[in-house]
Amino acid sequence: MARPLTEYNRKRDFEKTREPPGETARRKRAAAGSLSFVIQKHAARRLHYDFRLELDGTLVSWAVPKGPSLDPKDKRLAVHVEDHPISYGSFEGSIPKGQYGGGDVIVWDHGIWQPHGDPSKAYQEGKLKFTLIGEKLSGDWTLVRTRLPGNSDKEQWLLIKERDQAARPADEYDVVRERPESVISGAVIDEKTGRTQPAAGTARAKPPSKTKTDPRPAAAKGGKGTGKSASKSASKSAFPQTLSPQLATLASQPPAGDWLYEVKYDGYRVMVRFDAKGKVTIFTRNGHDWSAKLPEQVRELGQLKLTSSWLDGELVVLNEDGLPDFQALQNAFDTKSTRQMLLFLFDAPFLQGEDLRQQAVEGRRGALQEVLAEHQGELLRFSETFDADYVSIFRSACAMSLEGIIGKRAGSPYVSRRSADWIKLKCKQRQEFVIIGFTAPKGSRSGFGSLLLGVHDEAGKELRYAGRVGTGFNQARITAIHQQLQALQQKEQPVAGKVPDARTATWVKPQLVGEVEFAEWTGAGVIRQPVFVALRSDKPVEEIVREQPAAPEEVEKVMGRKRVSGKVAGVKISNAQRQIDEQSGATKGDLAEFYESICDWMMPHLAGRPVSLLRAPEGVGGEQFFQKHAERLAIPNIRHLDPALDPEHGSYMEVNNVRALIGAVQMGTIEFHTWGAGSSRIDRADRITLDLDPDPDLPWKSMLDATQLVLAVLDELGLESWLKTSGGKGMHIIIPVARHLDWESAKAFSRAISSFMASQLPDRFTAKMGPNNRVGKIFIDYLRNQFGASTVAAYSVRARPGLPVSVPISRDELPELRSAAQWHIGNLQQRLAGLSGDPWADYHNRQRIKQDHWQQLNAKAP
Template sequence: MAKPVSEYTRKRNFDITSEPPETAGRARSGKGKALSFVIHKHDARNLHYDFRLELDGTLKSWAVPKGPSLDPKNKRLAVHVEDHPLGYGSFEGSIPEGQYGAGDVIVWDRGIWQPHGDPRETYKAGKLKFTLIGEKLTGDWALVRTHLPGSGDKEQWLLIKEKDEAVRSADEYDIVADKPESVVSGATVGEGRASAKSGTRKTAAAAPVAEKKPASKTTKKPAAKKTAIPQKLSPQLATLMDTPPEGEWLYEIKFDGYRIMTRILDGEVRLITRNGHDWTERLPLQAKAISELNLGDGWLDGEMVVLNDAGLPDFQALQNAFDIGRSKDIVYYLFDVPFLNGEDLREKPVEDRRAALKKLLGKQKKGLLRFSDAFSAGHRDIIESACLLSLEGVIGKRAGSVYQSRRSPDWIKLKCKLRQEFVIVGFTKPQGTRSGFGALLLAVNEEGAGLVYAGRVGTGFNQKTLAELFEKMQPLEQDASPLGKKLTSAQGRGVHWIKPTLVGEVEFGEWTREGIVRHSAFIALRSDKPASEVVHEYPKTPKDIKAPFKPNASKTSASKTDELAGKPKAASKRDSKDKIEVAGVLISHPERVIDKKSGLHKIDLAHFYESISDWILPHLDHRAVALLRCPEGVEGEQFFQKHAERLAIPNIKQLDPKLDPGHARLMEIDSVQALVGAAQMGTIELHTWGSTYDKIELPDHFVLDLDPDPALPWRSMIEATQITLSVLDELGLDAYIKTSGGKGMHIIVPLARKADWDTVKAFAKALAQFIAEQLPERFTATSGPKNRVSKIFIDYLRNTRGASTVAAYSARARPGLPVSVPVSRDELASLKSSDQWNIANLQKRLRKLKADPWAGYKNTQRITRPMWKRLGVKAPT
């Protein structure tokens, strides 16, 4: 007999809505697992909040029209609705028109709930009392069934805040109004109903929603899946190349103009620059032309240019057109369509996207909107053909590639002449009859060094540009050089320094070995690119740009075993050709994807460790290191290796065998070459001992690893860290913190090298037990998942001889390749998660740091008898 269809499934068509379908069976909730809760903010026909509690493998759900209140006097109506599947707890997106509950949905709050008494009995009795531990809501609450008449058969309940320390008077505070955003994406819904027509409304589409695509229930081809159109979309950027690579590529003109993205949402057209500025008012005719295409919600990608008499892009003419407001002279060349008529096309091949774009633009060869056609020349002749036409260069797009909002090797640029943007950092006095200034001083951003001097440009100016530039630079003058490294007295003589905000495009003959441009000529100021993004553009060679990696199915088990054991393979022609050198170390199989979530490759990890060597090496200095090796990537088999054995890591240092008798030698990483060498051998994580090897029996710090129940909200982790730090402050112990790169936080307490391992471990254990005894509802000092349900385990077990902790600035072998990052106490409250930094975005944080987060770290503290006494433990003799 077929199982009856639930009310949830009966109301939904999962071929159209992206809401999650029910799965077979229900996981019964038990004592070994925390119970989750989620509150959805739902902008349907009427804005309301859906309050959901996990019970018996489903989400019991109530619609709360006004949302929760922290004032016990405000008893909120809560209409009991159908149960939802547990998978709905993470749903965020837009339910299409015509579907049940059509409208935008965000996760307004989430966390765990702790029932008072047996939840099945109290739910059945209509008197649910419970504690919430969420990102926004905390404390005790009640859901009480009433006998009020409802709509149809829906029960009417009341959501009531119980009296406790979390209570706030409604006269002074409204949490719904104060915290309207999603705890997942930061998006808001329903905030601008009155101003929706003016385009100021933000929706859940601010973050792209991953849609599930269940199998079709019929043999008919399902309609195109509609998706939430993001409010913001970064363009795909191209990688500079020196020569055309082999393979199948589509080549277009490299337009000398302004990159503009078009967003169409609810019939409104907005034209947005690469760095997010709205230029719709500056381009009214182009916006109107797009509007007349009558497209549904979507995004277009293209370049605004002005053509000269020869029909070629002229950037100076484009600037003039903007200056005098002649948008009729500006042509919008379109070359991609990431979203079209409510459908996400980003995963479709570039050929299909361009075909769809060409079709919607029709055959128009003139007018304000034009399609960017591809070249017909062969790939070996492509750059020569472009240069003969006096073009700046060409853009190549790998056939079959998807659209990615980042700089990608699937899009490349080939230039006829060297030409790029520079930050203008100063100018010199004019000579002879020249007015304004003599030359501009140029710079580029360099990781770890700030702005680096890149030479001067003194030609390419006419009287008008000299005057305009001088007028812009005068208000920016400052006494100090903005460069990270001072110039020589000869280079800096007579220079007027300015704030580094202006960006200029310069054409030049070559880069010198010292990173200085030669034979340069000024082209124009660029207002479409921020100074912070200007870097030295190094052209790559074709060997750096490979086709997407495909696993070699013919690899034998024997060769695979050798690779995992660290044995070098017999060199093959392909191995030799495909290796890339990083810090003097050859990286084999650089294209191997080591993390499917981010798509990052082995070469990316090697470059990451090279780039942060100055930050991580001090934390590895004079310490035995253990390696977590993942030769097949994050999802493959992992090996934890403490001893050198027969592992041939390039440049790694092997320590004295007496340090760990009975084993192979311990290892140390003391150079950038050893660091990159470890990455070459499949290492992702680096773990260090709690002592330096010159005094290996005397630890110089102890670690408290705060390890939460994964169901707990991040807010609980912040509070737990603050509480632990407060206890250490009371004891008089200075402590430092870092993200674990996983779910928890690491607290490091530096020590003078006086106490042995047993003493330090015993003190860390006493400290963990003391905190757990004071706050048993929040903490546990006993390991094991069953002991940390709804709690945070204070792990003190890492403070044992031979145990290790992941090093500061080490990557983690987890999806996304997060990094364990030191933070200051002032930053703690603002952290979003323990894995918010990864190997792709850490450099951005490091560039912005004004001071070392662990400034003041000293190994001078001692564990004293009064400290033991305050923890209620007798000090060891």
């Protein structure tokens, strides 16, 4: 019977609190369906723990002042309070002061509970016995109603841990003290202040701090965009040795949407790395180590006491008006006056070991601002955002002779490439050019008269003449540049086509880059009214192309990703901009590019095996269907196996090259599933797959424990095994074998393992398929090991919201794994870039299943 939530709703004003409104759940369940529990740590008027059990469509709730204890001797007081909605089980946040229960809340533990007997009847009678399967709490417990006098009319209960393997003496282990963190965000509540402290490596944002020199338009001061913390959903991932910066797209004006604006600093872009011991290294955007050139900045950065962090910023020298001056920056380098250089920091892709790249830009900036708030040094500044409309900001910036402004799309992640989520809006035409030669000086000038300039075509392959610049120099600069050019002289003209004054020009190897300000491009592709600004040693020659501002609608189409048009790996992609996943915003073209980018990792797991395709022509939310046979599906370069292998249905397929991989995507494929056999001997298994399929309500810790238990059994049998995430809820354990097993034997052996685990640990495992049989348990699916059956391939995307990926891992990584869907098309490349080697580098198919293995399983069975 559903329980009403009248009292819960009466006590709350949902116009003021973010708590979910009370609605009784009427979820369809099997008679023995899994039931959720949650324990929330709540810093209300008094700090306490809210213990909640799902029952009859609501969460029946008790306030436990001291929190649960694993010691059976401790009988914790539990004050019965009003029922809460099931949706409350995921609530974390702050209840406003003045509201009922005002204060911070975190999810301290969650999972499922298994009542002993009829839970509704036991609850009414005042004595609930049950088993908890949570991230922190497990084993058997009792809640019993007492007749103790209380200070209110609320019922007094006792929460008691039963004596079992999960019980521990309080003087040995206090779970409340040892495990204070949220199981969702990792945040903790400071028991003295009652305020939530973000997980390690993230920070609660504070109000903007003042800088001593503020080179911002007078009409555009404030701190918009720095008020959100990056604490939620921050991820653990391999800390990279190198990290490329996010680059902005030149735009004519911002598209519609919420944009955060900062000064476009006229300086050198740098990335700052703090290693695990706090050592500071400053890199240019090209990855050159400039730490030795910037000792004062390194010393001051070290005062931040950060470890395993990456910060993004711009090295700047301010002129007497407090504005960035690039020539002054170069002069400071020439005279080694680096003490003049300020480092304006504006992003934190990694902080204290936490990967913040998938967090919103506001959260990353809030975390960075927290780090800099207490810093008392002279050389580090926080790059603040403007609190004004775009037109006012841009006009003010240009009136102050700033180079322009940078816009960042609110809510956008950090990506190590050029992105339309960051746009640059310039007050004047200004960009870098490759110096291809010079003309002879005239009059009293010595050295050279003008510099000849070039830019690459859009493909980045061919240099084209772009004009010449003869103003903006003094004699000292001419002399210094001329000395560099003399060492680069060559006879050949570096660009194709006609160049004015080519007969008298001196050509140089195209290795130097100069920044030039100019009025416009002519129809012939050369610049008018140019003025030389400075040499740029931080910009690679290969990247110098003609910059053309994108119109707002063009920026909007890109939405932070490279637009895919034409072909990927030589395969034409139709409707490349069609969105296939609402959660990630990914398009069909994005998916094709992703598969092309990981082809070298994926192909060893695809090539040489029959493949089944899961096609979803309408995307993740549309109809999905499997295709095992080639039929009339025309995929370029896909291999068709011998039709005689299955005369009734036709040829099986094999994907063994990148064109076939992308061709399948073009035909609507998202997932690739492979057999446990090679294409040359499909009648013989060459691997056994154990698919650990959990009750979806089980906590992740149960999945990790179960995987470790199965691995331990395989180790005892002397069988090597390999791990990969499923990209869904479970894990895949792969046992490579020599081609000596027919399918009947392969299925029988995998079933024997499944049955053995279920017989040994019936409270954790089941050998029977179906949701009713795996309530609170994990089904070891052995049915992957039969003729025609397949398992999602390593590095295949899953057709699920967020487009997660099935990823091979090493055993050492298992304890730190946070989810079977931890990696997706947006962050897998970051993992691969941080790997020191292939986790499956030693995978082989030489081991044999022997009679001894069967005997060991039978001998250990009860």
